[in-house]
Amino acid sequence: MIALPLSALIVGFLAVYLCLPAVPPRWADYVAIAILAGLDALVGALRNWLERRFDEAIFVSGFFANMVLAALLAYFGDKLGVDLYLAVVVALGIRIFNNLGRTRALFVTARVEARRARTAAAQ
Amino acid sequence: MATILAQRKHWIISMTVVCLVLGGLLGVQVHTQQARGLTEVGRQTGALISRLTEAEAQLDKQQEEIERLRGLLAEYEQEAASEKGLVRLMTEELGNARIALGLIPVRGPGIVLELADSTMMAGGEFGGQDVYVIHDFDLVQIANELWAAGAEAISINGQRLVSGSAITCSARLIKVNDVTISGPFTLKAIGNKKNLMSALNIRDGALDRLRVLQFQVKLMPEDEIVVPPISVGSRYEYAQPFQKEEKQ
Numbered sequence: 001m002i003a004l005p006l007s008a009l010i011v012g013f014l015a016v017y018l019c020l021p022a023v024p025p026r027w028a029d030y031v032a033i034a035i036l037a038g039l040d041a042l043v044g045a046l047r048n049w050l051e052r053r054f055d056e057a058i059f060v061s062g063f064f065a066n067m068v069l070a071a072l073l074a075y076f077g078d079k080l081g082v083d084l085y086l087a088v089v090v091a092l093g094i095r096i097f098n099n100l101g102r103t104r105a106l107f108v109t110a111r112v113e114a115r116r117a118r119t120a121a122a123q
Numbered sequence: 124m125a126t127i128l129a130q131r132k133h134w135i136i137s138m139t140v141v142c143l144v145l146g147g148l149l150g151v152q153v154h155t156q157q158a159r160g161l162t163e164v165g166r167q168t169g170a171l172i173s174r175l176t177e178a179e180a181q182l183d184k185q186q187e188e189i190e191r192l193r194g195l196l197a198e199y200e201q202e203a204a205s206e207k208g209l210v211r212l213m214t215e216e217l218g219n220a221r222i223a224l225g226l227i228p229v230r231g232p233g234i235v236l237e238l239a240d241s242t243m244m245a246g247g248e249f250g251g252q253d254v255y256v257i258h259d260f261d262l263v264q265i266a267n268e269l270w271a272a273g274a275e276a277i278s279i280n281g282q283r284l285v286s287g288s289a290i291t292c293s294a295r296l297i298k299v300n301d302v303t304i305s306g307p308f309t310l311k312a313i314g315n316k317k318n319l320m321s322a323l324n325i326r327d328g329a330l331d332r333l334r335v336l337q338f339q340v341k342l343m344p345e346d347e348i349v350v351p352p353i354s355v356g357s358r359y360e361y362a363q364p365f366q367k368e369e370k371q
Binding site for chain 1: 133
């Protein structure tokens with residue numbers, strides 16, 4: 001079930017890495033921001049899935065919209081001479097860490113509850 | 124059951140699309156970073172570093188060129204000196220011209236002046252710190268006094284003053300001949316010791332003003348001082364010799 005998305009990740013990476021030229025360096029920051037936003041959406045989806053409130057439409061729209069918005073925000077920040085780039089990096093970084101922590105907690109709780117249920121069943 | 128399965132399939136497809144896009148973006152970024160790592164270090168530092176090393180290399184090359192040309196000049200001069208008469212006279216004239224241009228080190232009697240910022244720096248009674256540090260105009264004033272008193276060669280922190288020398292200030296740094304110097308300052312001047320001393324020590328003169336504000340001023344006459352040559356010679360790009368023949 002996870003194999004298909006995972007292989008898509010690798011295929012996408014290799015296809016672009018091997019076939020497309022590098023983008024101009026001044027774009028690199030915006031691409032980095034977009035990647036961060038995409039990662040944030042992915043981790044958020046994982047958490048929502050564990051909390052059983054995963055919604056596909058919200059996930060897909062959030063993934064693309066956040067990516068574009070984050071890059072746009074950084075771009076306008078540069079145009080205005082404000083380092084909004086840093087604000088986006090910090091905000092997304094904190095969100096990713098929060099969601100990862102929450103995901104870990106949910107995993108552990110699920111494990112503990114499963115074991116408790118098993119011992120209860122055995123008794 | 125069937126609906127759950129269908130939902131699941133859907134979910135995997137959208138996840139796959141998302142992962143494909145994310146993978147592509149990662150590919151772009153890794154590629155770009157690899158290309159960028161070769162030319163730049165950070166967002167800005169890299170470019171500045173490379174510009175600095177470039178400028179330093181250029182400076183080295185130009186200084187080598189100066190050395191080469193000076194050697195050549197000395198060679199010509201030696202050849203010329205071995206001949207007699209008019210050539211000898213011209214050699215002498217050339218020697219004087221080179222002293223005036225500051226191309227060669229010169230020695231003779233004169234004065235050495237050591238200058239450092241005021242000891243009243245911290246907690247001074249007047250305005251900011253500006254009052255208690257040595258400025259470009261202080262050095263200009265002292266150099267002018269020395270020239271006026273008949274100094275024949277002057278240097279500030281090893282920078283020879285010649286006809287085209289500028290003493291300027293940019294961003295709180297003093298530049299002499301376009302070379303940045305910083306305190307404490309040592310001025311050397313060759314000339315009549317007595318005249319030079321009295322020119323600087325004149326009442327209400329440059330040093331008097333500095334002494335009142337407790338600048339560290341040390342003025343000494345010396346029997347033998349050496350003033351170094353100018354480090355970068357002047358080039359004449361626009362000025363050309365002009366002879367007024369017809370109106371004589």
